[in-house]
Amino acid sequence: MAEPRRWYLFTYDIRNPKRWRKVYELMRGYGERLQLSVFRCSLNDRDREKLRWELAQVMAEEDTLLVLGLCGSCVERVRAINPKEGWPEDPAPFRVL
Incomplete structure (x- = not known):
């Protein structure tokens, strides 16, 4: 059985x-x-740990890496918007924490 992906x-x-x-x-x-x-x-x-190991081999102590786990509903709200396309008509519920 395949490992679950996140x-x-x-x-x-x-x-x-x-x-x-x-x-x-x-x-x-x-x-x-x-x-x-x-x-x-x-x-x-397995792939996440492999990637973290590979990054550790390349990065120096002065470099920084931030890894955020995303839940299913969070993934749907992550949008890359090209300035040519503009913001979507329906505003996503953004909250400042």
């Missing part, structure tokens, strides 16, 4: 352009780019 949002801040490019190329193999350093990935536990 959605994650990965965002990173890499201080060196060469390392940034390596992380970017690595992330492209795992998920969908939403912004320059933000990716949405559907991963099982």
